[in-house]
Amino acid sequence: MFDDLYQEIIIDHSKRPRNCRAMGDANYRVDGHNPLCGDKLRLYLKLEDERITDASFEGSGCAISTAAASLMTENLKGKTREEALRLLDTFHELLTTDTPVRRDLGKLVVFCGVRDYPARVKCATLAWHTLKSALLNADALVTTE
């Protein structure tokens, strides 16, 4: 009865999150916070020539938010800043609209069940909102002096 929300891949990534580590040589670092549920997340990105070469995160959260961060960081590697921002829009559309599920989301389609749980949309989007502020906000840039 929970297969629609807690698909196997989500459970797997929540129990064994990928890229769940601090990144010493990240050039972007930003904190995300969901004050409603207390979830906290720190996102690290390494960009070389406008392309994401590494992505990781630390934090504590529910199964949905942990799996979302895990699958997002997997998915980001190799994408340009523009591609990452476009993917964010597509992902948000998956969660909040009734539009047909797009194939170019790859593994991220496992989150399609979230649209039936409006109270959980913010769990699935915390990592992505954090990504957005990392890519669009100058404060996220790690200074190296």
Add this chain to the structure above:
Amino acid sequence: MTAANSSVATKFDVMEIRQDFPVLTQTIHGRPLVYLDSAATAQKPYTVIDALRRFHEVDCANIHRGVHELSQRSTAAYEVTRTKAMRYLNAPSEEALIFVRGTTEGINLVASSWGRKSIKPGDEIIISAMEHHSNIVPWQMLCEEKDATLRFIPMDDRGDLILEEYEKLLNPRTRMVAVSHVSNALGTINPVKQIVEMAHRAGALALVDGAQAVPHMQVDVQALDADFYAFSGHKIFGPTGIGILYGKSKLLNAMPPYQGGGDMILTVTLEKSTYNDLPYKFEAGTPNIAGGIGLGAAFDYVSNVGLEAIAAYEHQLLVYGTELLRQIPGLRMIGTAREKASVLSFVMEDIHPHDIGTVLDRLGIAVRTGHHCAQPVMDRFRIPATTRASLAFYNTPAELDQLAAGLKKVKEMFA
């Protein structure tokens, strides 16, 4: 566990009570609703629903102003709730009872009206570490405005306030002590009589947030000697948007009005107004008339069931539920005070409360997950959130069995 079930059931006809609450008869996601979120809002009996309907269908008019029949009927129906509240709280008079939107507005009224007039720079206000945000933020705002200091009574690992530390906080600069009667996040029943007495000995006033107490126990504001006592109607099976603030008349009389407008005045010229007597001085504008009438029906309902029987039955439920949850490996109760009301707040290792809440919801079980508007309590226990099952007298031991079974399902999925 069947023995416990039957011993609870024989003393209190909960199945008959449940017939009075239409919301409880539905199914959620194909399962019978198990409503364990009464500390957030309690469900409403038919008598309350009928009172609201009757007002809108038959008696609807504005109060305190018309000479026509409907206005007189609605005024009488609204005002009789004040009389019922007086009996319910053993208040000394009706003028000491102010209709407000809820506990939050009651506390804001005191912080704003009494506080702005009475608090001076360097004064101190004491609250506790287990307060709901509604009994924290108004005092923070007041202290910031008046350059006063806010102090906190700490609690121990069980969730009991440490009264020795409270004693040390009291001093001649202390002007107000504001504490909850029962903690919404932990269920702790605080020794408010003693807390009030200690405040008075130091020359301070005391406000009690009674939101979580009035549905579960007999409250006597004169015995407590509280200067102010606030609660919300929707937590005692009445409508939302209505509540009561009790205040000692001599204090209320000395306080400036909270809001200006119609009904709170005696005379108005373009230059100046004179204010109405208590309690109307604090009741500007058309109030929640239907809500007030519904609250009266709620007082009647609870009184008919009997607070003594309610408290005894809920205590058995609490003991039964606590024992059930303790048997679940990895589950840790948050809030194990010596005196507790019917709140079961807990965490399960590595499983986030939101996942617990979603899985339980799919099983038809409604619990609250999160910080319960008490973030400092979560910080004290170093947790981001809890899952909270809060009970009312319409809950059954069988529902607690279902909660325990649901939590085992949660463990299977995520552990």
